[in-house]
Amino acid sequence: MPLYHKLGNIPPKRHTQFRKPDGTLYYEQLFGTIGFDGMSTNSYHEQRPTQVKNILNQYSVKPKIAKSNNIQSYRFRGFQVKPEADFLNSRKTILVNTDCAIILAAPQESIRDYFYKNTDADELIFIHKGTGKLRTHLGNLNFKYGDYLLIPRGVIYKIDFDTNDNRLFIVESHRPIYTPKRYRNWFGQLLEHAPFCERDIRRPSELETNNESGEFLIKVKKQGEIIEMIYASHPFDVVGYDGYNYPYAFSIHDFEPITGRIHQPPPVHQTFETDAFVVCSFVPRLYDYHPQAIPAPYNHSNIDSDEVLYYVDGDFMSRNDIEAGHISLHPAGIPHGPHPGATERSIGKTETEELAVMVDTFKPLMVTEEALKIADENYYKSWLE
Ligand SMILES: [Fe+2]
Helix, strand or coil: CCCCEEEECCCCCCCCCCECCCCCECEEEEEECCCCCCCEEEEEECCCCCCEEEEEEEEECCCCEEECCCCCCEEEEHHHCCCECCHHHHCEEEEECCCEEEEEECECCCCCCCEEEECCCEEEEEEEECCEEEEECCEEEEECCCEEEEECCCCEEEEEECCCCCEEEEEEECCCCECCHHHECCCCCECCCCCCCHHHCECCCECCECCCEEEEEEEEEECCEEEEEEEEECCCEEEEEEECCCCEEEEHHHCCCCCCCCCCCHHHHEEEECCCEEEEEECCEECCCCCCCCCCCCCECCCCCEEEEEEEECCCCCCCCCCCCEEEEECCCCCECCCCCHHHHHCCCCEECCEEEEEEECCCCEEEHHHHHCEECCHHHCCCC
């Protein structure tokens, strides 16, 4: 996050002596990205953060691919993904390429007896259903319906849910996820025309510091495998940190829509960017106000992007027979557009209540076996008159 943040106690100068009440030194850790070129955080630990006690099991969690070369439009019924008790087991990869994975999850239980760390990918978790607390070694974030949680790669976390009824839409990204560059000035400050500002970004304000020794299981995700590692000290033992690399939350309800006299293209909905895909938020907004405006989108060929729309709430104007939790996949190479009747139906409407998250990937997505379990195989014929 291009926003400086400081939490807890840190010394006035980095890489200098910072002592505990008993006179011994705290352990400093630089937590950085892109070599020493990306965003980083400097944290101070009660115990040495390098104490690996044991390495146990290592097993693959790579998704099984059903269609590696796909040109068929699909609808997936996301709420048909079955709830599962464990957070990691509940995550079902639906679509994947070498840059990212699109995952649905309905976890019923909080993470209790382990910690989790994804070393490969930033994780963007959209909360469709559920409330709770994301607990990380860099502080905690409360979450609720409509929140995006951005967890940079390498952050050690647990997740607490208040109830067992949770629905998550997750994007794992091998490329760093940033806010769009065009909305930031040369110094990184969000500009006046941006659809959100720094006040909308929720940063950790609560830091858990556990100075405990023992056996602490961290499930580490690396190259499509989970590696179970036992650490000798509690992973949440930070007394303070500062820098730019930390988890944060942003609510889709704080996204201020950009509207116009005629139909505005999807980039006005953009919320996050990487160099491999974008994430857009479609939120309730006033429709186009030219007297002859057609609020529904025109047919379009995103000739070199796969387009994934996750429907969250409201009536989605351009689609027939779409419900909350559904995903549409419109692959690169063929046109798609409003369903029959949707264009006419949109004329004269003044506003929409639709709420959706879109992921447009620049490389084709592969369809997994998990996706086919919840797929509508006839969706691609749904434009026939
Ligand atoms: Fe589209």
